[in-house]
Amino acid sequence: MSGPEGTTPPTRADPVRVAVVEVADRYKAAPDGLGMYAIGDIHGRDDLLAPLLDAIRADGAGQRHNVLVCLGDYVDRGPASAAVIERLSEFHAGDFAFVPLKGNHEHLMLEFLADPDEGGPWLANGAAATLASYGVAVGPGEPERVRYAALRDQLARNLPRHHRRFLDTLAISHTVGEYLFVHAGIRPGVPLDRQDANDLIWIRGPFLRATDSVGPLVVHGHTITPTPDLRANRIGIDTGAFASGRLTALAIAGDRLRLLTAQGAPDHHYGGL
Numbered sequence: 001m002s003g004p005e006g007t008t009p010p011t012r013a014d015p016v017r018v019a020v021v022e023v024a025d026r027y028k029a030a031p032d033g034l035g036m037y038a039i040g041d042i043h044g045r046d047d048l049l050a051p052l053l054d055a056i057r058a059d060g061a062g063q064r065h066n067v068l069v070c071l072g073d074y075v076d077r078g079p080a081s082a083a084v085i086e087r088l089s090e091f092h093a094g095d096f097a098f099v100p101l102k103g104n105h106e107h108l109m110l111e112f113l114a115d116p117d118e119g120g121p122w123l124a125n126g127a128a129a130t131l132a133s134y135g136v137a138v139g140p141g142e143p144e145r146v147r148y149a150a151l152r153d154q155l156a157r158n159l160p161r162h163h164r165r166f167l168d169t170l171a172i173s174h175t176v177g178e179y180l181f182v183h184a185g186i187r188p189g190v191p192l193d194r195q196d197a198n199d200l201i202w203i204r205g206p207f208l209r210a211t212d213s214v215g216p217l218v219v220h221g222h223t224i225t226p227t228p229d230l231r232a233n234r235i236g237i238d239t240g241a242f243a244s245g246r247l248t249a250l251a252i253a254g255d256r257l258r259l260l261t262a263q264g265a266p267d268h269h270y271g272g273l
Contacts, residue, residue, distance in 0.1 A: 044078025072103025076126030243270030
């Protein structure tokens with residue numbers, strides 16, 4: 001199967017390993033008896049998501065209750081966006097609450113479905129791989145604007161109803177105890193109850209440069225770093241899975257934090273990060 005724009009996808013035959021690393025620094029504690037998990041940007045890497053979810057389920061078996069928050073960006077760039085949405089939309093575990101958040105890539109995809117004239121930004125940001133995963137062929141290069149409506153109509157026909165329902169009901173943020181989970185970050189200086197939804201899924205510079213605490217510790221994705229970005233006021237866990245082959249989850253139980261990382265094959269089309 002060809003990857004984005006006709007490239008060769010990373011080899012999936014190599015086994016995926018899940019490594020667990022303790023975080024030495026002390027952070028805010030989770031509520032008593034609750035295991036909290038967050039998964040960073042997946043971007044079509046279902047080969048990494050499946051073993052990471054298995055590891056999270058096994059890890060959470062020792063807790064009375066658990067919550068799993070996925071931080072968004074399930075689609076685009078990687079080769080299996082449809083499989084990722086299928087897996088997440090069907091996620092069930094009796095001792096887990098599940099909260100999937102909206103990322104900027106889901107936002108762009110939904111805008112395209114609502115109005116094909118808005119397709120340019122999405123198609124310029126890895127949408128060809130998502131369309132291909134739903135059986136919609138784009139071909140090399142960006143399609144001409146006159147084809148946007150036809151591509152949207154094909155995607156709408158091929159998108160399963162439960163996938164559309166999953167996308168339409170994604171949350172923008174989620175708070176548990178002293179932790180705030182968002183896709184991108186928050187606007188410094190703005191009260192949490194007055195944050196703009198676009199900032200929560202798009203912001204970078206002002207949020208990443210801020211060092212002051214806003215109260216809860218912010219757990220986010222959106223901005224790629226080779227390893228998790230552990231700061232006093234925030235933790236970033238987007239490790240560029242679509243390219244690096246590393247999908248990271250944060251696990252919090254009591255005042256103990258750990259990083260669970262599914263390591264598979266990098267995609268050298270993107271430089272492997």
